[in-house]
Amino acid sequence: MTATAPLTAPSLQQLAPHVVPKVKDGDLAKAQMGLLAVGAVLVGAAWATGGKSFAWSYLVGYMGVLGICLGALAFVMIQHITRAGWSVVVRRVAENIAAALPLMLLLWIPILVNFDELFHHWAHANVDEVTHAAIPATDPSYDAVLAGKEAWLNKGFFLARVGIYFAIWIGLAFVFRNGSVKQDETGNPAINLKLSRIAAPGLLLFALSTTFASFDWIMSLDPHWFSTIFGIAYFAGGYMAFFAVLILLTRWLGTQGYLKDAVSTEHYHDLGKLMFAFMVFWTYANFSQYMLIWYANLPEETAWFTHRKHGGWAAVGQILILGHFFIPFAFLMSRHVKRNPVALAVGAIFLLVIHCIDMQFLILPNNSHAPADAGAAADHHVEGIGAYLSHLHWADFGCFVGVLALVLGFVLWNVRRANLLPVRDPRLAESLHFQNI
Amino acid sequence: MANTQKWGIVAEFDSAKAIYHAAEKATAQGYQRVDAHTPFPVHGLDKALRQGPSPLGWLVVCCGITGICLAQLMMWWMNSQDYVIWVSGKQPYAWPSTIPVTFECMVLLSGFGAVFGMFAINRLPRHHHPIFNHPTFWRVTDDRFFLSIEATDPKFDSVQTARFLESIGGKHVAIVED
Numbered sequence A: 001m002t003a004t005a006p007l008t009a010p011s012l013q014q015l016a017p018h019v020v021p022k023v024k025d026g027d028l029a030k031a032q033m034g035l036l037a038v039g040a041v042l043v044g045a046a047w048a049t050g051g052k053s054f055a056w057s058y059l060v061g062y063m064g065v066l067g068i069c070l071g072a073l074a075f076v077m078i079q080h081i082t083r084a085g086w087s088v089v090v091r092r093v094a095e096n097i098a099a100a101l102p103l104m105l106l107l108w109i110p111i112l113v114n115f116d117e118l119f120h121h122w123a124h125a126n127v128d129e130v131t132h133a134a135i136p137a138t139d140p141s142y143d144a145v146l147a148g149k150e151a152w153l154n155k156g157f158f159l160a161r162v163g164i165y166f167a168i169w170i171g172l173a174f175v176f177r178n179g180s181v182k183q184d185e186t187g188n189p190a191i192n193l194k195l196s197r198i199a200a201p202g203l204l205l206f207a208l209s210t211t212f213a214s215f216d217w218i219m220s221l222d223p224h225w226f227s228t229i230f231g232i233a234y235f236a237g238g239y240m241a242f243f244a245v246l247i248l249l250t251r252w253l254g255t256q257g258y259l260k261d262a263v264s265t266e267h268y269h270d271l272g273k274l275m276f277a278f279m280v281f282w283t284y285a286n287f288s289q290y291m292l293i294w295y296a297n298l299p300e301e302t303a304w305f306t307h308r309k310h311g312g313w314a315a316v317g318q319i320l321i322l323g324h325f326f327i328p329f330a331f332l333m334s335r336h337v338k339r340n341p342v343a344l345a346v347g348a349i350f351l352l353v354i355h356c357i358d359m360q361f362l363i364l365p366n367n368s369h370a371p372a373d374a375g376a377a378a379d380h381h382v383e384g385i386g387a388y389l390s391h392l393h394w395a396d397f398g399c400f401v402g403v404l405a406l407v408l409g410f411v412l413w414n415v416r417r418a419n420l421l422p423v424r425d426p427r428l429a430e431s432l433h434f435q436n437i
Numbered sequence B: 001m002a003n004t005q006k007w008g009i010v011a012e013f014d015s016a017k018a019i020y021h022a023a024e025k026a027t028a029q030g031y032q033r034v035d036a037h038t039p040f041p042v043h044g045l046d047k048a049l050r051q052g053p054s055p056l057g058w059l060v061v062c063c064g065i066t067g068i069c070l071a072q073l074m075m076w077w078m079n080s081q082d083y084v085i086w087v088s089g090k091q092p093y094a095w096p097s098t099i100p101v102t103f104e105c106m107v108l109l110s111g112f113g114a115v116f117g118m119f120a121i122n123r124l125p126r127h128h129h130p131i132f133n134h135p136t137f138w139r140v141t142d143d144r145f146f147l148s149i150e151a152t153d154p155k156f157d158s159v160q161t162a163r164f165l166e167s168i169g170g171k172h173v174a175i176v177e178d
Helices: A029-081 A088-098 A101-106 A109-113 A144-148 A155-186 A190-217 A230-255 A265-296 A299-307 A313-332 A341-366 A371-378 A384-391 A395-416 A428-432 B016-028 B056-082 B095-121 B137-141 B158-167
Strands: B006-013 B034-037 B145-150 B171-177
Touching: A029 A088, A029 A101, A029 A109, A029 A155, A029 A190, A029 A230, A029 A341, A029 A395, A088 A155, A088 A230, A088 A265, A088 A395, A088 A428, A101 A155, A101 A395, A155 A190, A190 A230, A230 A265, A230 A341, A230 A395, A265 A299, A265 A313, A265 A341, A265 B095, A313 A341, A313 A384, A341 A395, B006 B016, B006 B158, B016 B034, B016 B145, B016 B158, B056 B095, B137 B145, B145 B158, B158 B171
Parallel strands: none
Antiparallel strands: B006 B145, B006 B171, B034 B145
16 A cells, blocks of 8 residues: 655745745845834834824824735635635735735834824713713703713723624734745645635634724724724725735845746736726725715714815815725726736826825814914815825825834735745646636 | 538647647738637637637726716706606705715616627527538537637638648638638
């Protein structure tokens, strides 16, 4: 009797010996340290110059980049649950971006420090500001709505949920990246089966935790307001931005001599299609939210949009309609654009800027310390894009760039310490030869 | 039959690889009205045949824009001109309420454009095609690959073209009559 050899997939060495499997020792270290330094300097400078607005600028950057990391985690799980072949060559890059979620937990600290500034609406509801005594229900200033939401919106449970969300995200990111890295050594196809089984409950947990995180960290800034589609709208924007980052990062690795022989125009074409699709899906979700609120015309729902008609935010809303839909729709529609490296990169950078403006639109109108808000109240003629620009702090973009640079620096560290692609995934051959029809 | 005329010449090949290289050689030789018939899609065959992009996308875009315009015209006319009804204080023609119908009309007409445009460009439906007169062409849905060069090709010559197809490995090379 001869023992049957264990089932293993062909390795990258056998399939495509010219593809470099791993970053050379010490290579990309300068870029990694540079990104971390730029990120630290930008966030530090924003903190030093921002005053009370820093908390808001930081939240814009943080939520914008968090959406990208969560998008990476969703992408990896979707590839496993659908047993996708085409995406194997870029999956490790996505696994590395998702593995930056522990850093996002660390970067939550500034939000914790500024908790009272950001969440004061509900955190100090029904408590007298001077005496700290509870306001009785008979008092005219008693907020019955927030009293009703207290079971969810209280500081203890809120912070406990931060732990729950990150436990889910970091746990999933760890399981999927480690399983994939382990397969690089063993070549065991059973790892794919195991991960596709974990992906199903994983995606369910992911959807719930992402939805509630967006409720907690953005929607609760305006705690009277509610929208059940808010979570999916936040996810759609983040997922789109993730594809933009994946395209740019993979392309950059290509210029450094890595992955360029494995990731072809065909893969970029598909990544471009997905970026386009979720740009449109963001529009779908946001329009659905807007139309239902507009149609029902209930004061407790319309307040959120009414608030955004002033201080230049109406103009920003119009910029989003144009910049988050019409312009990229026309630009990215053609396959020639998605298959052109420069044009696709331009589209990706454009959508990242728009993603940051989307976060500003969700978060900044709740900042009651914005310098121009007082001015706008005194002078109602200041409207339009001028009003937006007049109270825009450089950190409203700077924090997004800074947090993104920190995350990308961390991602590069992940890129450097493992193989660049899953070198013994059973679907690697399919992915290397992938063609669009 | 008395009044038959040549439609073209058809040759049989054994594999996807063979048909791919045959297509490359035929177009390199200067033949223009070349087509390949295979049991399953063969990657890159359209490039080997030097086929340009399909005009279908442009047709779909035009149909989609027509759908948008027709939907807007319909709702503007019905809601604000012909029979105005004020509902819950909204303007009779308010853009947010028109978006779902506009979107659906765009999808509907784009879908029609894609399906019927594809039929029209392929000149379908038709009951018969001369290529079915080739003796072994029935195997095209099973395990054989066929290359056809039509008689309307400027370079077509009954003898030379048949010899050329044999020289690049074609079997059962036959003139197919209409």
